[in-house]
Amino acid sequence: MIDKSMSSPEAAVADIFDGASVMIGGFGAAGMPDRLIEALIAQGARDLTVINNNAGNGDAGLAALLREKRVRKIICSFPRQSDSHHFDALYRAGEIELELVPQGNLAARIHAAGAGLGAIFTPTGYGTLLAEGKEIREIDGRNHVLEYPIHADFALIKAQSGDRWGNLVYRKTARNFGPIMAMAAACTIAQVNEIVPLGALDPETVVTPGIFVQRVVMTMASAAAA
Template identity: 70%
Template structure:
């Protein structure tokens, strides 16, 4: 019987190894799998290459993973924001490597990995520093840069609902990079707020089929009081 429900975050992340490439979903703070990132910090894997839209906000979530010294390199589109002080300090001191990728290229490089595409030509970044050292080609009078897929050893994503086969649906903008990252990684772990019976998810509404998902973990919705105080706990 196929059952991809993990007993806990720790159980779902037990196999993450040092040196792994970890794809982490989220767009800004929308759809960040915070519980999985906290679990990865507790799990202890180090020397990681992290792929995300940005380089963390404040000192929680992805920023906490960076602050813990677990990340060797980050591949992202927006490394610097008003509250990216953790990344800034690490980068300025030479303790983290950055690969800057335009956002459309980032999404397409991840999608290409999941689709089995060996490489592709894209016009974005031609003639800029981001194209230095890369193969270029003129096609029908337009210049392109050769880009390669981004494969992940692990993908950590946040979904809304799932079943024991690993089929997933998402909530609004929390969807963002999750679906393409799930296809591009060897091992995908997703948090969900609700685990439903098989058949309860409309097949037309399933965004990520279970074939791309290794483990799912149920977590509670986090409510807040005035002042942003968290009043609910996460659960397995």
Template identity: 75%
Template sequence: MINKIVSSLTEAVADIRDGATVMIGGFGTAGMPSELIDALIDHGARDLTIINNNAGNGETGLAALLKARRVRKIVCSFPRQADSHHFDALYRAGDIELELVPQGNLAERIRAAGAGIGGFFTPTGYGTLLAEGKETREINGRQYVFETPLHADFALIKALAGDRWGNLVYRKTARNFGPIMAMAAKTAIAQVERIVDLGELDPEAIVTPGIFVQRVVAIGAAAKKEAA
């Protein structure tokens, strides 16, 4: 019987090793798997490469992971904002490596990994520092830069609901990077607000099929109910 539900956040992240590449879903705080990130901090893995849209907000979630100095490198499109002070401090001190990727390129590089595509040409970044050392090509009179896929060992994502097969649905814009990250990682770990019975999710509404998800863990009211 296929059952991808794990009993705790601790169990969900237990095999994330030092030096792993971890994708973390979310657009700012929308869709950020905060509970999984907290479990990763408690777990203690270090020297991580993190792939995320930005570089943390305030003191929680990804920002807390940075503050704990567990991240060696971050790949993101929007590293600086008013409350990204932990990233700013680490970067200015030379204690973290940054790979800056335009947002559209970031999403497509992740999608390419999940789709098994070897790379793609994009006009974004041509003629800038972001194109240095990369192949360029003229196509139909326009200049393009070759970008490679972004793969990961793990993806931590947040969904609204899931079943024991790993099928997931999301809440509105909290969907953002979650579906493509689940496809691009060797092990996708999803935190959900509730776990439902098989067949309860409308097949037409399932965004991430269970084939791309290896672990599901309930948080919030669902987790408290199960714990009781």
């Protein structure tokens, strides 16, 4: 019997190792797998490479992971905002590496990994510092930059509902990066508000099929959140 449900967030992230690459879903707080991040902090893995849309908000979630100095490198598109003080302090002190990726390119590179593509060409970034040292090719009269897929050892994502096979349904814009990150990681761990019986999810509403998910954990604290 296939059953990907886990007993706790702690059990779900127990084998994330030092130096792992970890995709973390969310657009700010929307769709952020807060309980999985808390469990990862408690677990103790360090020297992580984190792939996320931004670099943490306030003092919770990804920001807390940064505060504990567990992240060696972050790949993101939006590292600075009014409450990104933990990232700011680490970056100014030279204690974290940043790879800045335009948001569309970030999504496209993650999707390319999930789709099994070797590389993509995109016009975004051409003529800027972000294209320095990269191959440039003219396509249909427009210059494009060669970009490589972003893979990860683990993806931590959040969904509204899931079943024991790992099929996932998201809540509105909390969906954001979750579906493509699930496809691009060797091990996808989904935090859900509820685990429903097989057959309870309308197949037409399933965004992430269970084939892309290895672990599902229901978290009580997330049940009242978006």
